[in-house]
Amino acid sequence: MTTERTWLPSSSHWGAFRATTDADGTLHVAPHPADPAPSPLLDNLPDTVRHRTRVRRPAIRRGWLEGGPGPTDRRGTEEFVEVSWDTALDLVAEELDRTRREHGNEAIFGGSYGWSSAGRFHHAQSQLHRFHNTIGGYTSSRGNYSVGTSQVLLPHLVGSSGVLFAHADSWQTIREHTDLLVAFGGLPRKNLSIAPGGVTRHTSAAALRDLGTELVVISPLADDVPTGSRSAWWPVAPGTDVALQLGLAHTLLTSGLHDREFLERCCTGFEVFADYLLGKPDGTAKTAEWAAGICGVDAADVRALAERMAAGRTLITVSWSLQRTEHGEQPVWAGLALAAMLGQIGLPGGGFGHGYGSMADIGDDGPLLQPPTLPMGQNPVSTFIPVARIADLLLHPGRQYDYDGQRLTYPDVRLVHWAGGNPFHHHQDLNRLRRAFGRPDTVVVHETHWTATARHADVVLPATVPLEREDIGGGFRDSHLIAMHQVLEPYGEARDDHAILAGLARRLGTHREFTEGRSPREWLVHMYERWRGGLAAQGHDVPPFDEFWAAGELRLPRVSHPSPLAPFRADPQANPLRTPSGRIELFSAEIDSFGYPDCPGHPVWLPARQRRGGPLHLIANQPATRLHGQGDVGAVSRRAKVAGREPLRIHPRDAAERGISDGDVVRVSNHLGACLAGARVSEDVRPGVVVLATGAWFDPQPDPVRPGESLCAHGNPNVLTADVPASRLSQGCAGQHAHVEVERYDGPVPPVRTGEPPPLAER
Numbered sequence: 001m002t003t004e005r006t007w008l009p010s011s012s013h014w015g016a017f018r019a020t021t022d023a024d025g026t027l028h029v030a031p032h033p034a035d036p037a038p039s040p041l042l043d044n045l046p047d048t049v050r051h052r053t054r055v056r057r058p059a060i061r062r063g064w065l066e067g068g069p070g071p072t073d074r075r076g077t078e079e080f081v082e083v084s085w086d087t088a089l090d091l092v093a094e095e096l097d098r099t100r101r102e103h104g105n106e107a108i109f110g111g112s113y114g115w116s117s118a119g120r121f122h123h124a125q126s127q128l129h130r131f132h133n134t135i136g137g138y139t140s141s142r143g144n145y146s147v148g149t150s151q152v153l154l155p156h157l158v159g160s161s162g163v164l165f166a167h168a169d170s171w172q173t174i175r176e177h178t179d180l181l182v183a184f185g186g187l188p189r190k191n192l193s194i195a196p197g198g199v200t201r202h203t204s205a206a207a208l209r210d211l212g213t214e215l216v217v218i219s220p221l222a223d224d225v226p227t228g229s230r231s232a233w234w235p236v237a238p239g240t241d242v243a244l245q246l247g248l249a250h251t252l253l254t255s256g257l258h259d260r261e262f263l264e265r266c267c268t269g270f271e272v273f274a275d276y277l278l279g280k281p282d283g284t285a286k287t288a289e290w291a292a293g294i295c296g297v298d299a300a301d302v303r304a305l306a307e308r309m310a311a312g313r314t315l316i317t318v319s320w321s322l323q324r325t326e327h328g329e330q331p332v333w334a335g336l337a338l339a340a341m342l343g344q345i346g347l348p349g350g351g352f353g354h355g356y357g358s359m360a361d362i363g364d365d366g367p368l369l370q371p372p373t374l375p376m377g378q379n380p381v382s383t384f385i386p387v388a389r390i391a392d393l394l395l396h397p398g399r400q401y402d403y404d405g406q407r408l409t410y411p412d413v414r415l416v417h418w419a420g421g422n423p424f425h426h427h428q429d430l431n432r433l434r435r436a437f438g439r440p441d442t443v444v445v446h447e448t449h450w451t452a453t454a455r456h457a458d459v460v461l462p463a464t465v466p467l468e469r470e471d472i473g474g475g476f477r478d479s480h481l482i483a484m485h486q487v488l489e490p491y492g493e494a495r496d497d498h499a500i501l502a503g504l505a506r507r508l509g510t511h512r513e514f515t516e517g518r519s520p521r522e523w524l525v526h527m528y529e530r531w532r533g534g535l536a537a538q539g540h541d542v543p544p545f546d547e548f549w550a551a552g553e554l555r556l557p558r559v560s561h562p563s564p565l566a567p568f569r570a571d572p573q574a575n576p577l578r579t580p581s582g583r584i585e586l587f588s589a590e591i592d593s594f595g596y597p598d599c600p601g602h603p604v605w606l607p608a609r610q611r612r613g614g615p616l617h618l619i620a621n622q623p624a625t626r627l628h629g630q631g632d633v634g635a636v637s638r639r640a641k642v643a644g645r646e647p648l649r650i651h652p653r654d655a656a657e658r659g660i661s662d663g664d665v666v667r668v669s670n671h672l673g674a675c676l677a678g679a680r681v682s683e684d685v686r687p688g689v690v691v692l693a694t695g696a697w698f699d700p701q702p703d704p705v706r707p708g709e710s711l712c713a714h715g716n717p718n719v720l721t722a723d724v725p726a727s728r729l730s731q732g733c734a735g736q737h738a739h740v741e742v743e744r745y746d747g748p749v750p751p752v753r754t755g756e757p758p759p760l761a762e763r
């Protein structure tokens with residue numbers, strides 16, 4: 001006998017879906033019926049939402065509970081004591097109040113970077129910011145880990161980053177107009193599961209299945225080549241794309257294939273760049289031969305590609321991964337300069353793209369609509385850090401540093417409050433981050449699961465997951481707005497972040513200001529109706545909230561959003577870019593005036609400084625089996641593990657040299673740290689390169705090989721990446737690359753402990 005199930009709508013960063021539960025509570029999920037290419041990551045959900053690593057009750061590190069706040073090296077090692085909500089909220093409210101009274105609100109770090117979950121109201125970071133704005137403000141963070149380098153660079157070059165991100169040509173336009181797509185960093189299918197806030201129809205993933213356009217895919221990893229496409233794979237040495245771009249540019253210049261008219265009319269500074277290509281300032285011409293020697297390709301191929309690029313409509317795209325490296329500004333700037341030389345910027349399907357293959361919403365043809373948003377208020381504190389400087393902030397109060405032409409000083413942070421992010425996933429050099437997390441008086445974390453960040457906190461407050469609450473889901477290019485219905489009861493004593501913060505606000509006298517007297521459902525109605533009013537003003541009628549909620553979704557109206565680059569190209573005088581010259585800046589007098597040796601005034605070849613650590617080049621890219629650390633305990637992520645550890649891809653030649661066979665446990669190490677991983681021997685990586693994706697939950701244990709040091713038993717690559725910025729200009733995350741040695745590990749293998757909660761005692 002079959003019983004009728006009620007499937008309820010919900011959404012996630014990896015897609016909209018429907019969910020239902022069995023009589024025994026087992027969760028079932030099914031993709032949205034309109035999704036042409038649903039994400040495999042949906043299958044992580046059933047195990048994750050009720051996993052034993054869910055935080056069940058508020059928990060306090062014993063040392064903090066008994067000894068009070070203060071710097072300590074015991075975070076991440078001590079047991080937790082479970083307490084009542086009232087006890088936890090009283091203690092946190094008192095500590096927030098003490099910190100702001102004794103040290104000022106600047107001493108509270110509330111940047112709280114991270115992806116949290118889909119859902120416009122219960123977005124943890126937005127809730128946290130709104131709360132802190134009511135109690136006097138906080139030191140914030142600026143930018144993100146995804147495109148932190150480009151976010152600072154692009155305004156100098158093209159006036160804003162939105163010019164490239166929000167207005168990227170759709171895959172449909174590419175299909176119709178582009179003869180050749182040259183993808184630096186590749187077009188990995190795996191990344192197209194994801195768009196922040198949700199993606200109901202995975203049109204980018206679907207488009208890649210049968211693009212038809214000729215592709216040249218430049219990447220050390222074969223996964224980055226879409227299957228079934230007409231593609232050539234150029235497995236260049238990692239970190240050398242700029243040399244290839246310069247070699248192509250030199251060929252265009254010396255063959256007279258560059259578009260002089262476009263460069264003169266729409267760009268500034270080409271002469272400076274051309275002199276550099278010809279080697280006038282440094283004596284090195286950036287010829288195809290020069291490039292070939294650095295990248296490990298044939299000079300004749302470089303010349304042929306340059307000619308091929310100039311012969312038709314060519315789109316050059318640079319993945320976001322390339323700017324998440326040391327000197328990450330350069331591949332973006334040199335890629336833009338190369339596209340400018342081809343003279344097709346502003347033409348459909350031509351010019352320069354940034355992030356095709358990085359995120360589902362780049363190239364998506366959905367409407368560009370700001371979904372409903374939670375107002376966050378104003379932060380009375382202006383102090384901020386570039387987001388990836390978190391460890392420096394905690395380790396070096398008072399120290400000065402450069403950022404985009406400014407000289408900034410790290411404030412003295414005493415309290416860290418994090419909700420919806422996992423710095424022990426996202427940050428580099430985790431051993432250093434552990435030391436940094438020892439410095440503040442107090443660390444408060446809201447988490448759904450016992451992540452490494454929760455384990456390094458003093459106070460852990462259990463948060464609900466989206467299926468345990470009501471919300472509105474939607475991304476910026478999403479075709480639908482999703483009514484996220486509640487499917488499950490909250491786990492244990494978990495509360496919504498909003499409820500947690502409302503409890504703190506009540507204790508600090510700002511409850512009315514924080515909640516505005518609305519229940520969560522009333523907030524959804526309020527946010528939706530305000531948004532609906534805005535749409536009506538633009539001539540788009542959408543139904544009232546009740547109808548939207550009952551229908552479970554809303555198909556969004558089509559809103560056209562022409563790129564500003566087409567009118568700019570047609571008449572740069574009348575439609576200038578928001579750069580100092582009004583044109584595309586191939587030489588930026590402003591950046592040049594900052595005098596940063598690691599980011600001069602035009603694109604240059606600068607090899608990475610961090611080459612120490614070992615003979616193999618490690619790529620720490622996004623995982624195919626989860627979103628960052630989210631869902632690492634889910635079925636898809638677990639299935640891919642090797643000997644219970646994160647898989648490390650290694651070329652057969654490198655494996656043979658080291659006596660490593662497929663399935664072996666290996667030890668990956670450098671001067672910064674070590675981890676264990678499971679070997680996957682594969683021709684898909686270039687020799688000399690190993691790939692270990694991010695997101696295995698950090699499991700620091702005593703290193704059996706280096707006494708006194710720690711090793712991650714699970715395979716988190718961020719124990720190996722250096723905590724250095726892309727440059728002094730952007731201070732962007734440079735976590736994509738590291739240099740390591742890999743050995744077969746024959747010692748006693750420590751168990752991976754991340755699948756269990758930490759030791760918990762009851763008060």
Ligand SMILES: Nc1nc2c(c(=O)[nH]1)N[C@H]1C(S)=C(S)[C@@H](COP(=O)(O)OP(=O)(O)OC[C@H]3O[C@@H](n4cnc5c(=O)[nH]c(N)nc54)[C@H](O)[C@@H]3O)O[C@H]1N2
Pocket residue numbers: 113114115116117122124145146147324419420421422423425426427446447448449451463464465466497620621622627628629630694717718721733735736
């Ligand atoms: N080496 C290296 N490192 C990298 C990168 C790289 O390429 N290489 N990439 C970087 C990039 S691009 C990014 S974006 C970052 C991602 O880094 P993060 O965004 O920090 O990673 P997530 O695992 O998504 O962390 C989100 C956390 O929020 C929790 N969460 C989910 N929903 C809720 C909720 O409703 N309430 C609360 N309180 N918590 C919730 C989840 O359990 C999870 O632990 O990583 C960066 N790190």
Ligand SMILES: Nc1nc2c(c(=O)[nH]1)N[C@H]1C(S)=C(S)[C@@H](COP(=O)(O)OP(=O)(O)OC[C@H]3O[C@@H](n4cnc5c(=O)[nH]c(N)nc54)[C@H](O)[C@@H]3O)O[C@H]1N2
Pocket residue numbers: 145146147184185186188190191192193194218219220221224236237238239240241319320321322324357358359619620621622623624625626627628736
């Ligand atoms: N499945 C899944 N998809 C995701 C995410 C996830 O966690 N899981 N995260 C999302 C997020 S937050 C972001 S910001 C985007 C990030 O998007 P990206 O930063 O573009 O993604 P990555 O997978 O880190 O890197 C893409 C590819 O670049 C290649 N690469 C690395 N170094 C080099 C190099 O020096 N030269 C060349 N030519 N290629 C190189 C790697 O082989 C890698 O597969 O991904 C999003 N998509």
Ligand SMILES: [Mo]
Pocket residue numbers: 145146147
């Ligand atoms: Mo990201």
